[in-house]
Amino acid sequence: MKHTLISLAIASIALFSFCKKDNSCSEPQPVSNQIRFDALAVGQVSHYISLSGEEYYSNEFDNFQYLDDTLRLEIVGKDANGYKVKESLHYVGDTHESLGWDKDSVFYYHLRISADTLRVLPIGASYLRSRIFTHELSQQGLPLKKITSPKVEILGWKTSLNYCECRQQGYAENYTLFGKTYDRLNVIVENSAMAWDGNGMTYAFSKGTGIVRFSTYGWWTQSGYGWDLLPEN
Template identity: 55%
Template sequence: MKHIRSFLLFAIPVALFVFSCRKENPPGPTGPTGPPAAGLIRFDSMAVGQISKYIGLTGEDYYTSNNDNYQYVDDTLVLEIVAQDANGFLVAESLHYVGDVYPWIGEHPDSVYHYYLEVKDDTLKAKKVPSPSQWPYPDSRIFSFRTAMNDGGLPLAQITSPKVDILGWKTSLGYCECRREAYTEDYTLFGVDYPPLNVIVENSAMAFDGNGETYVYSKETGVVRFSTYGWWTQSGYGW
C-alpha cells in the first residue's frame, strides 16, 4: 500500500502509460513547437476522438520557494472527447494506475466521469451532464470547482503580464492567498517546447483555510499542468 501525506500534483500531458516514479523527467513526446495538434485535446479546435493523457507528480511545502521536493507517480489520467452535442464536447475521464491507488484519488478510482467542455466568449468551462441530481457541478479529477466550473471559467485569450517561470512543481510567483493571472514562455517539458502559456493561480480560498489551485494552459495545448493544494498541509493533489 502506498503511504503518503497530502501531495501536490501537476498535470502533464504525455503519450505514454508507463513512466518513472523518480524526480528526473521520464521520457515524453518531442517536437519543436509543442505537442502535435492531432490527437491531443485543443481548446481552440476540440473534436471527437481527441485524447489527452496526464501523469502526476507529488510535492510538498507549497508556501516556500526554498526547496523543490517532488517526484513523479505511476498513475495516468486520460481525457477523451467521445461526443458532441448542443451542450458542448462530452469528455470521458478515466484513471489508469499500477498497483494500489494513491489516497488522493478518492473512493472511486475505477469510475469513469463524464462532463462537457464548452468554449463561450473565449472562456472554457466544464459542465455537468444533465441528470436528476441537484448537485450543479460535474465530477472531475482535473477540472475544479473554483476555477474551471465557476462563473469565471478559464480565460483563453493570451495573458500578457506578468511573466513567470515554472520551477519544478511550482511557479515563481510568491505565496499569496489571492487570485493572480500571469503567463510563461520558453517552457520545455519532457523535450517539448511549448508556446506561451496562461497561468491562473486561484488561492483566495486559502485565506479561509480552503484549497488553492493552479492551471497552466493555452487554447492550443489544452491544460499542461494543474494542481490543487490545502492550506493546512501546504500540499495537495492534481495532475
C-alpha cells in the same frame, strides 16, 4: 535532473500501456491527437501523469515526485451542450491519497468555449466531478485570451509568483516538459479559498495545447497533487 530522468521514464511507460492494480493491461494507446481548446473535435485524447508535491509555502520548488497514476481525457461526443469528455484514471498499485475516492469511476462532462473562455459543464448533476477540472473552474471558467503580464516561471511543481491567498495570473514562455517546449502558456493561480483553509489550484494552459499542468494543494498540509501533460507520440 532526478525528476527529469524519472519523468521521462514514467512518461514512456504511460504512453504505451495502462495497467490496473490487478495487473490487467489494455492494448497500447498511442497519443496522436491531443485535446486543444482552439479546435475541439471528437476523438481527441490527452494523457497526464500525476505528481505529488510538498511544502507549497516554502521557497523550494523541487520537492515533488511523479507517480504511476495516469489520467485519460477523451472527447467522445458532441451535442448542443458542447463536447462530451470521458475521464478515467489508470493506476498501478495504490493511488495518491487524494485520488482514492472513486478511483475506478469514469466521469463525464462537457467542454464548451464561450466568449473566449473555457467552460466545463457537469452532466446530470449540479456539481462537477473531475480529477483535473475543479468545481471552482466550472463556475469561473478559464480565460483563453493570452494573458499579457506579468511573465512568470514554472518552477518544479510551483510558479515564481509570490504566495498569496488570492487569485493571480500571468504567462510563461518556452516552458519545457518531458522534452516538449511550449512557446507560451497562460498561468492561473487561484488561491482565494486558502484564506479560509480551503484548497488552492494552479493551471498552465493555452488554446493550442489544452491543459499542460494542473495542481491543487491544501492550506493545512502544504501538500498536494497534480497532472502534467504527456507529449504526443
